[in-house]
Amino acid sequence: MKSARPISATKIPSSPPPPSPPGELYQPFRPPPSPLPQKYRSLGPAERIDILRNRLGLWHEYAPLITTLANDGFTPPSIEEVTGISGVEQNRLVVAVQVRDSLLSSSFDPDLLAFFDAGGGADLLYELRFLNAAQRVAAAQCVVEQRFDQKAAQELARAVKDFPRRRGDDGWACFSTARPGDCLAYTHFRLSREALSAGDRIAALERAMEAAETEGAKKRIEEEMEKAASGRREGIEGGEGAERVTVPVVRLMYGEVAEATSVVLLPVCRAGEGAEGVGGISYWRRG
Known part of the structure; x- marks a missing residue:
């Protein structure tokens, strides 16, 4: 019987660092910083649960605690049981703080972030989750400037997301993809084409005019409003001159x-x- 040969293991030599561009020093990868604020990093699970239960601090400060509890094995139902935060709200807070972090790492003015510190700030930022980094910055700035509520922020985000898909549609080139207000204005502009009555069409165009930012968009909306107003006058004049026929109603007696x-x-x-x-x-x- 042959004796088993000993197995030797050798350390695989590490690959050399990738060449850096001329004039730049190679910088090794560093893990991202902990999402937790400094004051929360040394806390145990019981203390983190207590903070979440009592909503201690700003929402974007305690929201990362939900992720740390999940990493420790807590499930959304168990977190809800010990903190009172529903699974839907947990997801909203976690996503909102990710959106906020992306704004912090971009060109967004840090002073404007204070607008989202209030309790409803998480709801506003949550609506921007489907936008890319550049769209988020522009949309968040528009939300702050216009003091949008959650419903308005949702409508704005959907308009910004949908606008590039409408390329080639009538009037699209007159609106700017870099301006969230123009994206929202184009949504109302497009919906005005689907309105059944002249009154609804003009109302949609008025909302488009309120949201528009660029002069090109405003000019295109004005042209459409003139057409809608002209068609409304023609409809009224035509209705007044039309012959009306009175149709008698016959009601049958019971039985x-x-x-x-x-x-x-x-x-x-x-x-x-x-x-x-x-x-x-x-x-x-x-x-």
């Missing part, structure tokens, strides 16, 4: 149909007969 052997319903009038046809026809016959 009248039940006592009849046969009931025949005849048309009120034929097309083109007008009032004369209405007055000279029998509406129903009982046999």
